[in-house]
Amino acid sequence: MSKAGLEHYLNEHPFFRGLRPKDLAWLAELAEPLECEVGDYLYREGEESRDFYLIQEGLVRLEIHAPGQGDLVIQTVGPGDVLGWSVMIPETRKTFSARIFQATRLLAFDAASVRARAEQDHHFGYELCKRFSRVIGERLQATRLRLLDLYGQPS
Amino acid sequence: MVSLPSPIVVDPMRPRPFRVARVMRETADVVTLELEAQTGPPLRFQPGQFTMLYVFGVGEVPISISGDPQKPERLVHTIRKVGAVTEALCNLRKGAVVGVRGPFGSHWPLEQARGHDVVMVAGGIGLPPLRPAIYHLLHHRQDYGRVYLLYGARTPRDLLFPEELKRWQYTLSHAPGATPVRVTVDRAEGDWDGAVGLVTSLIAPLTIDPSRTTALMVGPEVMMRFTIAELRKRGIPEENLYLSMERNMKCAVGFCGHCQLGPHFVCRDGPVLAFPQVRDWMTRKEV
Structure with missing residues (x-):
């Protein structure tokens, strides 16, 4: 997917919808597309929270x-689904493991970069916190x- | 003077004897009974309707019909053991006789839903009241758009009709590769290879045309409240959301008032009601 396509995709997704165009463009630049096989671990219990993920296809346990x-x-x-809301809390460790159960396509977003931008740009940070709060509330x-x-x- | 023959009057309070033709143990506490009328014609019904089943000497309970409306010669009910009467029903053997009144109540709006996508959401013992609607959709598959069955159960051991669920994955499908049947459990056990979580989590990924979608749901009322919230988030109009409600139905004909829900008698005006009919009553206590 091109960066413009990715930007459009993010804007259509309920989690990112409504972010400023410059934020969407930045996130599209940051997003790393990943394809994972059955049995792979996205992360393991006890690891530091390094990324958060947007699942595009597949099933993760x-x-x-x-x-x-x-x-x-x-x-x-x-x-x-968005996975990994704990990235907004620095130095958090994962309390669960995330294991691929069906072949999965996803986008990974580097947590340190997202937190750094949120610290610099509180509007972006607040918008992201609202969205993660919704995820936490739903869980x-x-x-x-x-x-x-x-x-x-x-x- | 010409004398006219007396019209046949069917007394809705009088049970008809039906014999148990087949007993199927579905799970540890759920049984399906196939009944045949001992006298008179088979009992024709609409998907979503219920009957009153009477175990002689024990009592009477309302049970949704779970069979195929095109095969009325076998009246099918799927019953969960939750009290004295349902326990007695679950313990019946082939050849036993029960009393049947009905069918009663409203039915799923399957005629109105023609041309629409249909989303069915069942939780726990909520699947049997939807099964006649599934059979109807299968008999008239070309009349509907995408069809989804979302089903939540406590554990994999509690899943009802597992073989049919597998078949429906293909027969309800609108296109090759589609997965119309989506199942989730609250607690994974053994070699469960599906989703774990609430049935409401299955709604967001559906591909539907919200303005032309009809949703049918049955399950615990709390589950249905959250299901409605998710379906509304997807943009399905309130008037296209239908629930099968359960209240303390006794007479089944709107006389006794035991099943009153605001201005409705669930036995007569329900059990299938459109969400706008019950929206203001679902969260009130003591109604």
């Missing part, structure tokens, strides 16, 4: 290792609903 139980799947993320809501065990036997 978020897992946590439990001794004696193996890798427990917390959630899967797929096309259109929290989904977690709460799953805690309710809605499909379980009514008490």
Whole structure:
């Protein structure tokens, strides 16, 4: 995809939609397209948060290792999902592993560059924080609903 | 004076005897019963309707019909064991006789949805009330646009109709390579190779024409509230969102009032209701 095409693609995506053209152009320049095979790890539990990702195609499992139980799947993320909201917090380490479950195409954005730009340009930083807040809110809501065990036997 | 024959009056409060022709254990707590009328004609129904099933000496419960409307000679119900009557139903064996009243209630708006994309969202035991609609769509596949079935279950062991889900992946498809059936579970187990998460997470990636999409949903009411929010985010008009509601249905004909939801009796005006009909009532307590 050309840089102009990528810029357009980002502007169409609900996460990036509405950012200033100069921010979209910068993000399009920063974005690194990746293709991952089944079994690859995007990152592992305990690693420093280096990138955040926009999944274009495929399926990624978020897992946590439990001794004696193996890798427990917390959630899967797929096309259109943004993965890695913790990059906005410096020096964060990953609490889950992200493993490719179906061949995946994605865009990776370097966290240090994004944070540096956000520090310099607070408008950009605020816009990005709003978007990540929405992602965090949606994850929290989904977690709460799953805690309710809605499909379980009514008490 | 010419005497006219008396019209046949069917008393909706009087159960008809049906014999259990087949029992299928779907999961640890869900059973499908195929019933045949012992007297009279087969029971014709519209997708989305329910009957009252009476286990003699135990009690009566409303259960959605889960069979094919084009095969009314076998009346099919899929029942989850949640109380005394449903437990008794789940324990029935071939040859047992139950009482059946109905069919009752409103049905899925499948005629209105012709020419539209159709998104069906089921959670848990919500899949059986949608199955007659799926059969209808399969019988008239060319009359509809893209069709999706989004299904959320607790674990892979709780998935209903797994063989049909595999078949529908092809038969509901609008184009080669399309994946109309999308399944997710709350908790992955064993060799589960699908999605893990809420059924609402399956909505965003769908390819639909929002202004010409009809959505049908069944499941726990909390799940449906969040499903509606996601479908609205996709731009599907409120009036194209339909829910199958569940309340304490007793008489099934709008007399007793047990199933009242605001101005509606769910047994008579529902169970299938358009979202604008229930929007203001879904979040109120004690209605």
